[in-house]
Structure formats: structure tokens, C-alpha cells
Amino acid sequence: MGAVAPQMPALLSRCAFDLFAEHGFGKVNLDQIAARAGVTKGSLYWHYKNKKELILAACNHYYSQWFKCVHTELAKVVDPQARIRNTLGFSVRSCVVDRKNRVFTTGIFVLMQEDAEVKASWMQFYSSVREFYVGLVMAGVASGQMQTHDARRAVDLMLDAMEGIKLRASFEPHIADPSEQLELVEGLWGILNR
Numbered sequence: 001m002g003a004v005a006p007q008m009p010a011l012l013s014r015c016a017f018d019l020f021a022e023h024g025f026g027k028v029n030l031d032q033i034a035a036r037a038g039v040t041k042g043s044l045y046w047h048y049k050n051k052k053e054l055i056l057a058a059c060n061h062y063y064s065q066w067f068k069c070v071h072t073e074l075a076k077v078v079d080p081q082a083r084i085r086n087t088l089g090f091s092v093r094s095c096v097v098d099r100k101n102r103v104f105t106t107g108i109f110v111l112m113q114e115d116a117e118v119k120a121s122w123m124q125f126y127s128s129v130r131e132f133y134v135g136l137v138m139a140g141v142a143s144g145q146m147q148t149h150d151a152r153r154a155v156d157l158m159l160d161a162m163e164g165i166k167l168r169a170s171f172e173p174h175i176a177d178p179s180e181q182l183e184l185v186e187g188l189w190g191i192l193n194r
Helices: 007-023 030-037 041-047 051-074 080-097 099-111 116-142 151-171 178-192
Strands: none
Touching (some): 007 030, 007 051, 030 041, 030 051, 080 151, 080 178, 099 151, 116 151, 151 178
């Protein structure tokens, strides 16, 4: 039984993420999360004392999944330019095309306007993503495959564009169509390689 307990927080955070991504933060309650996880509400309270803790746990679930998947995407890619393009492709699929991730992260934008802990959580993740991209761009420049003069500024502009694309996809759904992916990647690549 001791081996099962450490898995419960992960199960609850994954179920919370799924429900928040499907229905939005305001439409999900602790009873629904407990039911999705197949546990009692009392069991849920053993691990998380309120909805806010579950929101933060769902955020951490999303953040860790993003990094796990991007590292898997790049595991066998050595060429610096290919690493950047693969990461851009993954980011577009994950952040724009994947509706669940897009709904979840745009919901986080709303929550962080009023909640300092959610904001701090997102800022830490965003900073990690920024540094990840800066490292990729600097490797591209060092290899001679990129012309970027200010990697940090280029990455900031690219990430700004990515966030705008995610928001536009909320009211212009054609942007999230997988057939648009290549064009989005090329546009983001153009921001990084100028």
C-alpha cells in the first residue's frame, strides 16, 4: 500500500489538469476531480487541501509534461538548426494545435491576473522555456547555422508571437488546424533567425 500513496498526487493532478482543460477552471469542482480519479473526496483532501492547490498541481503537471515531451522530441536530434525547428514544431503542436493544452494555458493567463501564486508558477515555467530556447538559439549561432545577433531578444519576440497565436486560435479556430502548423513554424523560425 505504501507504493500506491506517492502515485495518488500525480493521479489527482493529472485528472485536475484534464478536467480544467476540458471545462475551464470555473466549471470544475473537487467532487468532479475526485470522481475522475476514482477516489473519495476525503482521499483527495488528504493530498490537496483546496482547489487552488489542485490548480497549482495541475500547472506543475502541465509544465513537467511539456519538458518531458520536448526532451523526448529532441533525444536523437544533434543538428542545432534541426533541434530548434523540432522544438518549434513541438511547441506549435503542443501549445496551439492541442486544444486541451491551449485551453488550459489561456485559462492560466486569466487566473494569474488575480492570483500571485499562479502567476509565480507560470513565470517560473515561462522563464525555463525561455532559457531552453535561448540555449538552442545560441547553439545555432555558434554552429554558424543562424544569424541572430541577440538570442534573448529574438526568443522573447518569438514567445510573444506564440502566445498571441494561442490567443487568436481561441477565436480563429483555423489557426489551430494541423494544416497550418508548417506555416506557423516557419514564421516563428523567421523571428529567431534574423
